Amino acid sequence: MDYILYILIMMSLYAILATSFNLLIGYGGLFALSHAAFYAFGAYATAILTTQLGWPFPLPMIAGIAFSAGVGALVALPALRVSGVYLVIVTLALQIIVVQVLNNGGTLTGGTDGITGVPALGIGSLVLDSPGAFLPVAAAFAAVCFWVAYRLAHSPFGRSLRAMRENESAAQAAGKNLVYMKLVVFAFAAGLAAVAGSLFAHYFQYVGPQSFTIEETIYILAMVIIGGTGNLWGSVAGAFLLVILPELLNFLALPSEVADKARLLIYGLLLIVILRFRPQGLFGEKASTGHVLAGEDQAVEPGVTLATLQDDAATVVGRALHKSFGGVVAVADFDIELHSGRVTGLIGPNGAGKTTAFNMLTGFLKPDRGTIEFNGRDVTGLKPHRIVHEGMARSFQDLRLFRRMTVLENVLVSLPRQSGDRVWAVYLRPGLIRREERDNIARAMGVLQFVGLADKANELAEDLSYAEEKLLVIARLLATGAEVLLFDEPLSGLDPNTLQALLPTIRKLAEHGKTVCIIEHNLDVIKGVCDVVFFLDEGHAMAVGTPEELMSDPELAARYFK
Amino acid sequence: MDLLLQLLVNGFINGCHYALLGVGFGLIFATTQVVHFAYGPIYALTAYIAWYTATALGAPLWLAVLIAAAAAAVIGPVTYLGVYRPFQRRQSSDLVILIASLGLLIVIENLIGILFGAGSRVIEGVNFSVFLWGPVVFTGVHVWQVASLAVIGGALFLFLRYTRFGKAILAMTDNPEMARIVGIDTRRVSIAVFAIGSAVAAAPAVLVLLKDSATPHMGFHAVFMAFVAVVIGGIGSLRGAVLGGMLLGLAEGVGLWGIPTEWQSSIAFIVLFVVILLRPQGLLGQRT
Numbered sequence: 001m002d003y004i005l006y007i008l009i010m011m012s013l014y015a016i017l018a019t020s021f022n023l024l025i026g027y028g029g030l031f032a033l034s035h036a037a038f039y040a041f042g043a044y045a046t047a048i049l050t051t052q053l054g055w056p057f058p059l060p061m062i063a064g065i066a067f068s069a070g071v072g073a074l075v076a077l078p079a080l081r082v083s084g085v086y087l088v089i090v091t092l093a094l095q096i097i098v099v100q101v102l103n104n105g106g107t108l109t110g111g112t113d114g115i116t117g118v119p120a121l122g123i124g125s126l127v128l129d130s131p132g133a134f135l136p137v138a139a140a141f142a143a144v145c146f147w148v149a150y151r152l153a154h155s156p157f158g159r160s161l162r163a164m165r166e167n168e169s170a171a172q173a174a175g176k177n178l179v180y181m182k183l184v185v186f187a188f189a190a191g192l193a194a195v196a197g198s199l200f201a202h203y204f205q206y207v208g209p210q211s212f213t214i215e216e217t218i219y220i221l222a223m224v225i226i227g228g229t230g231n232l233w234g235s236v237a238g239a240f241l242l243v244i245l246p247e248l249l250n251f252l253a254l255p256s257e258v259a260d261k262a263r264l265l266i267y268g269l270l271l272i273v274i275l276r277f278r279p280q281g282l283f284g285e286k287a288s289t290g291h292v293l294a295g296e297d298q299a300v301e302p303g304v305t306l307a308t309l310q311d312d313a314a315t316v317v318g319r320a321l322h323k324s325f326g327g328v329v330a331v332a333d334f335d336i337e338l339h340s341g342r343v344t345g346l347i348g349p350n351g352a353g354k355t356t357a358f359n360m361l362t363g364f365l366k367p368d369r370g371t372i373e374f375n376g377r378d379v380t381g382l383k384p385h386r387i388v389h390e391g392m393a394r395s396f397q398d399l400r401l402f403r404r405m406t407v408l409e410n411v412l413v414s415l416p417r418q419s420g421d422r423v424w425a426v427y428l429r430p431g432l433i434r435r436e437e438r439d440n441i442a443r444a445m446g447v448l449q450f451v452g453l454a455d456k457a458n459e460l461a462e463d464l465s466y467a468e469e470k471l472l473v474i475a476r477l478l479a480t481g482a483e484v485l486l487f488d489e490p491l492s493g494l495d496p497n498t499l500q501a502l503l504p505t506i507r508k509l510a511e512h513g514k515t516v517c518i519i520e521h522n523l524d525v526i527k528g529v530c531d532v533v534f535f536l537d538e539g540h541a542m543a544v545g546t547p548e549e550l551m552s553d554p555e556l557a558a559r560y561f562k
Numbered sequence: 563m564d565l566l567l568q569l570l571v572n573g574f575i576n577g578c579h580y581a582l583l584g585v586g587f588g589l590i591f592a593t594t595q596v597v598h599f600a601y602g603p604i605y606a607l608t609a610y611i612a613w614y615t616a617t618a619l620g621a622p623l624w625l626a627v628l629i630a631a632a633a634a635a636v637i638g639p640v641t642y643l644g645v646y647r648p649f650q651r652r653q654s655s656d657l658v659i660l661i662a663s664l665g666l667l668i669v670i671e672n673l674i675g676i677l678f679g680a681g682s683r684v685i686e687g688v689n690f691s692v693f694l695w696g697p698v699v700f701t702g703v704h705v706w707q708v709a710s711l712a713v714i715g716g717a718l719f720l721f722l723r724y725t726r727f728g729k730a731i732l733a734m735t736d737n738p739e740m741a742r743i744v745g746i747d748t749r750r751v752s753i754a755v756f757a758i759g760s761a762v763a764a765a766p767a768v769l770v771l772l773k774d775s776a777t778p779h780m781g782f783h784a785v786f787m788a789f790v791a792v793v794i795g796g797i798g799s800l801r802g803a804v805l806g807g808m809l810l811g812l813a814e815g816v817g818l819w820g821i822p823t824e825w826q827s828s829i830a831f832i833v834l835f836v837v838i839l840l841r842p843q844g845l846l847g848q849r850t
Binding site: 031078081082084085086088089090092093094096097100103104214215218221222225257258261262264265267268269271272275276279 | 597645648649654656657658660661662664665666667668669671672673675676679680782786789790793797824825827828830831834835838839842
């Protein structure tokens with residue numbers, strides 16, 4: 001009986017570990033292999049504070065959560081700079097250092113012997129020193145941790161996390177603050193893992209460094225992968241499966257040292273097999289929010305807010321912008337003005353610096369020299385998401401859709417001023433977020449209707465045709481509600497019919513008072529929509545004028561229009 | 563001063579060891595983009611195979627080394643064809659392949675434990691001469707560790723630089739897409755790279771077996787140091803891997819001057835953090 005209780009308790013602990021790890025890797029796409037270290041922080045904090053300072057429950061647990069979350073936030077710092085294999089190696093190193101600190105920590109950590117004599121969990125005179133008494137507590141903590149993780153994952157914040165996972169720069173272009181999101185998700189994942197660690201210490205009444213090695217991190221990773229990344233129920237299932245499965249080996253009469261290795265061998269194999277034949281895991285990822293039924297009668301508002309036509313002052317002014325990459329000048333002394341109610345075109349040969357100019361205007365690149373003013377405010381050097389908040393947004397030539405999210409989610413992520421992007425609101429203002437979410441879905445559907453993608457709302461972005469992908473890029477940009485819209489080749493590669501259908505859309509944006517700027521190669525498009533055209537070559541603005549003026553210039557005609 | 567000199571020599575010897583590990587790992591990584599964590603347990607398995615042929619089968623040491631290297635040259639490509647390639651064909655992300663290689667690491671490591679037991683294995687009765695060089699002491703194994711880097715690293719360099727096949731490998735390292743377009747059989751090159759990279763690690767594996775012993779867990783530390791050496795040196799640069807490994811060895815060695823032994827392996831991480839912070843593309847890497 002105690003054996004079964006033991007298994008159930010281990011399931012509870014690993015459910016906490018796997019769900020919290022899933023937040024990090026499945027939702028955030030942050031591949032940090034240091035989860036067992038966060039687990040260790042919780043366990044050692046409880047062991048040290050109870051045995052050496054005699055703190056009563058739940059203070060050691062809270063201290064462990066705080067410490068672990070703090071370190072987690074610190075680990076987020078390298079994650080701001082590096083990604084992919086670099087993040088893997090840095091966090092792997094952290095994991096190994098933590099175990100080394102535990103091993104060499106002298107009397108504080110008990111060295112390789114660990115710390116014995118951790119008191120059983122107890123509140124006042126009630127001491128839960130039997131597995132039967134401990135199980136309900138462990139299960140309750142698992143349930144609470146699951147709720148915390150689930151709430152976060154299925155909020156607008158969780159949706160933004162997945163957008164960041166899919167494409168960081170596109171998430172920034174949708175106005176998301178990557179620094180904030182990474183700090184929060186690391187702190188949450190680490191803090192939750194510490195809860196499991198604290199329970200571990202109380203249950204075994206012992207902690208030792210061998211429980212928190214890199215193998216443990218890989219074990220938890222296997223649970224997340226087998227259960228399915230981006231699905232928290234999957235992580236619970238993965239934890240249950242990997243706790244039970246090895247125990248079944250006990251029914252084979254293997255010598256104990258072989259059984260232990262066979263257990264690890266099996267989960268290693270299972271991990272490879274699942275990745276190979278069911279890469280989405282047992283439970284695939286589901287769209288977390290905003291699932292609407294196609295054909296449902298939505299109260300549709302026009303997707304684009306209409307502003308009154310402003311006077312002719314320039315909304316965006318770039319002065320003497322300069323950018324070079326390792327000696328290669330991309331943009332030199334470039335002046336640009338964008339006016340509301342006008343469509344401004346940027347044309348020129350490949351490598352002329354058009355996209356670099358966009359990157360500077362929208363904060364993705366810091367200009368070496370020069371200033372950018374937006375409605376009279378200096379926005380030079382602001383972070384991309386801040387510039388989006390100011391009201392200037394851009395699209396990317398290579399689309400950068402959030403591919404494993406639905407069409408509707410792609411648009412929802414881009415909507416401005418969502419309370420659900422702030423963590424405190426996720427937990428403290430659920431009603432507000434629910435109301436906003438209802439409105440936002442209606443707004444997003446409005447935008448989709450505007451570009452003609454409403455019937456694809458629930459499809460994954462990766463399943464769209466190329467033309468539909470381009471439409472989604474436009475929808476996502478419109479959804480930002482920005483006053484200034486910068487399109488990087490929005491129409492290239494579209495068939496003539498779609499193109500003819502979209503041209504008036506872009507004109508209409510300008511007529512409604514938006515400031516529109518567009519990079520384009522197709523001269524028909526330029527003649528069709530642009531009021532003013534900047535011709536760039538080798539980083540300079542060679543000519544500025546109406547499309548007709550530029551096309552009748554004999555020099556430009558020879559060099560570019562042919 | 564004498565102590566510092568000794569630490570420098572020790573560091574240099576360990577640096578050669580890490581450098582060779584880094585070259586094998588880095589060659590595979592640069593050419594196929596696979597973060598081959600199973601490189602570690604295969605390295606360990608190689609040591610066990612050498613131990614088995616030398617003790618249980620009674621083969622002479624030089625033959626044991628050759629058999630171990632040949633076995634590694636087979637096992638490496640088997641992991642590529644059996645595990646990594648199916649993922650690459652399906653265009654799985656690099657991280658998926660990385661997770662699969664972590665799974666493979668666990669599988670091979672525990673397979674070793676089941677086959678050979680958890681204890682350490684040594685070859686008895688091999689004695690190396692001790693050299694005294696002023697105040698500095700080192701042994702024949704140390705000389706071999708340095709020589710193996712010079713010989714194997716040098717041979718690999720000549721092979722990559724001056725043979726047709728070697729140039730094909732470098733081309734693929736440079737740009738796999740372009741290599742395919744110009745007609746390089748990338749599958750064959752990948753298989754070859756896994757064979758060469760794994761066989762390269764046989765020398766350090768056997769030398770560690772002779773110097774200390776073989777243990778089932780020796781692989782993780784090895785692949786980790788190789789990985790760190792490659793990242794420090796710059797992904798895609800084999801000279802970088804040598805430089806990175808050397809730097810790790812020297813930093814660990816000289817670090818002992820002021821840091822207690824039990825913290826020695828933390829020194830590598832400090833080097834790693836500093837490099838990633840100041841020069842994320844690695845010492846000899848190109849900024850992308």
